[in-house]
Amino acid sequence: MKSKALFRSLAGTVLVSMVVMVVTTAIVIVGLPLLLHQHDFSLGDLLIAIDVAFGGMMLIDVGVDQAFQNGVTRRTMRRVGAALLLPLVALGAAALLAMQAVVRLIGANPVSLVTPYVTGVFGGPIWAAVLAVLAMGLFALLGVLGGLAMRGRGKRVTTWVSVVAFTVAGLLIGTAMILGDTTIHAAVLTAPRLAIGLPAGGVSARPWLATLWLLALDALVGWLAWRGVAQVETGAK
Amino acid sequence: MSEIKFKNVTKRYGNKQVLRGVNATWEAGKIYALLGRNGAGKSTLMRIVNNRTFATSGAVTLDGKSVVENEAAQNRIFLMSSAQLYPADRRLSWLFALTRRMYGGFDDALATHLLDAFELHDTAKIGQLSTGYQTIARLIIALCVPCDFVLLDEPVLGLDAPARELFYQELLATYAERPRTFVIATHLIEEVADLVENVNVLAGGEIVLAEDVATVLAKGRIVSGPAGLVTDYLRDTPVMRKQALGGMLTAYTLDAPLERPLPAGVTLAGMDLQRLFIELTRGERHEK
Amino acid sequence: MHFDASSVVPLFHQIAQQFTAGILSGAFPEGSQIPSTTEVARTYAINPATVLRGMNELVDAGVIEKRRGVGMFVVHGARDRLAAAQQAEFFAAQVPQVVRQAQALGITAAQLTAAIEREYSHE
Numbered sequence: 001m002k003s004k005a006l007f008r009s010l011a012g013t014v015l016v017s018m019v020v021m022v023v024t025t026a027i028v029i030v031g032l033p034l035l036l037h038q039h040d041f042s043l044g045d046l047l048i049a050i051d052v053a054f055g056g057m058m059l060i061d062v063g064v065d066q067a068f069q070n071g072v073t074r075r076t077m078r079r080v081g082a083a084l085l086l087p088l089v090a091l092g093a094a095a096l097l098a099m100q101a102v103v104r105l106i107g108a109n110p111v112s113l114v115t116p117y118v119t120g121v122f123g124g125p126i127w128a129a130v131l132a133v134l135a136m137g138l139f140a141l142l143g144v145l146g147g148l149a150m151r152g153r154g155k156r157v158t159t160w161v162s163v164v165a166f167t168v169a170g171l172l173i174g175t176a177m178i179l180g181d182t183t184i185h186a187a188v189l190t191a192p193r194l195a196i197g198l199p200a201g202g203v204s205a206r207p208w209l210a211t212l213w214l215l216a217l218d219a220l221v222g223w224l225a226w227r228g229v230a231q232v233e234t235g236a237k
Numbered sequence: 238m239s240e241i242k243f244k245n246v247t248k249r250y251g252n253k254q255v256l257r258g259v260n261a262t263w264e265a266g267k268i269y270a271l272l273g274r275n276g277a278g279k280s281t282l283m284r285i286v287n288n289r290t291f292a293t294s295g296a297v298t299l300d301g302k303s304v305v306e307n308e309a310a311q312n313r314i315f316l317m318s319s320a321q322l323y324p325a326d327r328r329l330s331w332l333f334a335l336t337r338r339m340y341g342g343f344d345d346a347l348a349t350h351l352l353d354a355f356e357l358h359d360t361a362k363i364g365q366l367s368t369g370y371q372t373i374a375r376l377i378i379a380l381c382v383p384c385d386f387v388l389l390d391e392p393v394l395g396l397d398a399p400a401r402e403l404f405y406q407e408l409l410a411t412y413a414e415r416p417r418t419f420v421i422a423t424h425l426i427e428e429v430a431d432l433v434e435n436v437n438v439l440a441g442g443e444i445v446l447a448e449d450v451a452t453v454l455a456k457g458r459i460v461s462g463p464a465g466l467v468t469d470y471l472r473d474t475p476v477m478r479k480q481a482l483g484g485m486l487t488a489y490t491l492d493a494p495l496e497r498p499l500p501a502g503v504t505l506a507g508m509d510l511q512r513l514f515i516e517l518t519r520g521e522r523h524e525k
Numbered sequence: 526m527h528f529d530a531s532s533v534v535p536l537f538h539q540i541a542q543q544f545t546a547g548i549l550s551g552a553f554p555e556g557s558q559i560p561s562t563t564e565v566a567r568t569y570a571i572n573p574a575t576v577l578r579g580m581n582e583l584v585d586a587g588v589i590e591k592r593r594g595v596g597m598f599v600v601h602g603a604r605d606r607l608a609a610a611q612q613a614e615f616f617a618a619q620v621p622q623v624v625r626q627a628q629a630l631g632i633t634a635a636q637l638t639a640a641i642e643r644e645y646s647h648e
Contacts, residue, residue, distance in 0.1 A: 001312075001338070001339070001341055002308060002312070002339055004338070005335065005338035005339045006339075008338070009335055013324065062324055065320075065322035065323075066322055066323055066324060066335070068287075068288075068289050068322060069316075069322040069323060070335070070336065070339035070340070071287070071288070071308065071311035071312055071314065071315070071339065071340070072308070072311075072339070073288065073306045073307070073308045073311065074306060075306055075308075076308060233284075233289060233290045233291070234289050234290075234320070234322065267574075268572055402570070405570040406567055406568075406570055409566050409567050409570055409571075409572070409573070410563075410567045412573070413562075413563040413566055413567065413573050414563075427530065430530050431528065431530065431536060431569070431570060431571045431572065431575070432570050432571060432572050433572060434572045434574045434575070450536075450575075451535050451536065451537060451575065451578070454535060454536075455535055458533070501625065501626075501629045505533060506531070506533070507531045507532050507533035507534075508531065509530040509531035510530070512531065
C-alpha cells in the first residue's frame with residue numbers, strides 16, 4: 001500500500017518533470033547547432049546526463065521526507081526509488097539514441113558517446129544502447145548520492161548548487177556546441193577516453209572495456225546510494 | 238491491548254548522550270503528556286518510535302515487535318512535529334489524499350469540520366501558509382489519520398491562544414469518539430494538565446516519572462510554615478526543594494504524609510502539574 | 526463550571542463537587558438528564574477518564590444513575606441525600622477545624638458559642 005502510494009506520488013512529480021526537462025534539453029541540443037548551421041557538432045550527452053542526475057537528486061529531495069512523514073520504511077524507499085530510476089535512465093538513454101538518429105537523418109555529423117557504435121561494427125547499436133543505459137544509470141545514481149549529501153544542508157544551498165552546476169555545464173557545452181568545436185573536444189579528452197575504451201586519437205572503440213568500467217562504477221555508486229538510503233534520517237530540526 | 242514499549246533505549250549523537258536508558262510503556266487509548274526540559278530528548282524519542290532515526294541501543298516495540306523498519310507497525314503510528322516534510326507546492330487536498338493512500342484511510346468528515354473550525358481552505362498550498370497555519374494543517378492531518386498511536390511533538394507551537402484552545406477541544410472530541418493513544422510533548426504544561434491522563438517526565442536521559450496525573454497530584458504538596466514544624470512534619474519524606482526565609486520554611490514534596498495530623502501554623506497547598514515538573518527537574522543540567 | 530488545577534482537591538472530585546452544587550441549587554433538577562461524560566470533557570477540555578471518575582463518584586453515592594443507551598440522570602431524592610452528606614461533612618471536618626483554630630487563639634467554648642448565636646440572629 002505504501003509503496004504504491006509513494007510511487008504514484010513521485011511518478012506524478014519527478015518523472016513528469018524529468019520527461020519535460022530531457023525532451024526540452026534534447027531539442028535544444030539538436031536544434032541550436034542546426035540553427036547555427038553547424039555540420040559536425042558534439043551532442044551534449046553531458047547535459048542529458050546532468051538532467052538525469054538532477055532527476056535522481058529530485059527523487060531524494062521530494063521523496064524521502066514525505067516518505068518518512070507517512071510511515072514508509074527505508075526498504076520501501078529503496079524499492080520505489082529503484083523502480084523510478086529505471087524509467088528515468090531509460091529516458092536519458094533513449095534521448096541519446098534519438099538525438100543521434102535525428103541528427104544523422106538530417107545529414108549532419110553528430111559526435112556523442114554512442115556515435116562509434118551506432119554504425120558499422122556488428123552489434124553496434126546494441127553496444128550503443130548498453131553504454132547509454134549504463135552511463136545514464138551512473139549519473140542517476142550520482143544524482144541520488146548528491147541528493148543524500150544535500151539533505152540537511154538546507155534548501156538554499158541545494159538550489160544554489162544545482163543552479164551553479166547547470167550553469168557551468170551549460171556554458172561549457174553550449175559554447176562547444178555553438179562553436180562546433182568537436183576537434184578540441186576530442187583532443188583534450190583523448191587520454192581519458194582511451195583509458196576507458198572510448199574511441200580517441202584514431203584508436204577505435206573498445207566497447208567491452210567501456211562497459212566494464214561503467215559496470216564497476218555503477219556498482220560502486222549504486223552500493224553507496226543503497227547504503228545512503230539505508231541510513232537516512234529526517235526531522236531533527 | 239496494544240502498547241508501545243521502550244526497553245533501555247539509548248541515543249548518542251557523537252559525544253553527546255541524549256537518552257541514557259529509557260524504559261516506558263505507552264498503552265492503547267490513553268492520552269499522555271511527555272514532559273522534559275529543552276534538549277531533554279523528547280523529540281528524539283518520538284523520532285525513534287516513528288523510524289525517523291535509530292536508537293543507539295535498546296528496543297522499541299509495538300505489540301512485542303520492533304518498530305524499526307517495520308511498515309506494519311509504522312502504519313499504526315503517526316508523528317506530527319514542527320518539521321515540514323510535505324512537498325511545499327502541494328494543496329492540502331492533495332496531502333489529505335496522499336495520507337489516505339498511505340494509511341489506508343482518512344477521516345474526511347472530520348477534516349472538513351476542522352478546516353472550517355480553523356478557517357482554512359483545502360485549496361491552500363502548504364508551503365504558502367504562515368508557520369501557524371502550516372502547524373494547523375499538520376494538526377488536522379494528525380487528528381484524521383486512522384492510526385492507533387498519534388505522537389504530537391509541540392503541536393501548538395506558534396498558535397495563538399484561541400487556536401490552542403480549539404485544538405485541545407477538537408482533540409478531546411475526536412478522542413471521545415474514537416479512543417486512541419495520543420502522546421503530547423509540550424512545554425505548555427498548564428494547558429494540557431487537564432486533558433492528559435498520564436504523564437511521563439524525561440530527565441537526565443531517562444523517564445523519571447511515569448504515573449497518572451491524578452495520582453501524582455494527589456500527593457504533591459507545598460508545605461509552608463515555621464521551619465521546625467515543617468521539618469518535623471516532613472521527617473523521612475523525600476523533599477524536592479526547600480526554601481528558607483527567616484524562620485519560615487517552604488518545602489516541595491511529591492509524597493506528602495497526608496495521614497499525619499497537620500500542626501497548626503503549617504499549611505498545605507497543592508502543586509499543579511507545571512509546578513511539580515519545575516521542581517522535579519530543577520538542578521538538571523544540559524550540555525548544549 | 527470552573528476547575529482549579531492547583532487545588533489539593535483532585536480534578537475528578539472537583540467535577541463531582543460541581544455537579545453536586547448544581548443538583549443542590551436546582552440547576553440539575555431531580556429526574557432530569559445531566560450532560561454526558563463526553564460533553565463535559567469536550568466543553569472543559571478535560572480528559573474523559575477523569576470526568577468518568579468524577580461521575581462514578583456520584584453514581585456510587587446514589588446521586589445519579591446511568592441509563593444505558595440514554596444517558597445519566599439525577600436520582601429522585603438526590604438533593605436530600607446530598608444535603609445530608611454535606612451536613613455530615615461539615616460536622617466531621619469544618620467544625621473541628623473551627624474549634625481547633627479558636628482554641629489556638631485562646632477563645633473559650635462559651636465565647637465561640639455566643640459568637641455563633643449572634644451570627645444566626647443576624648439573618
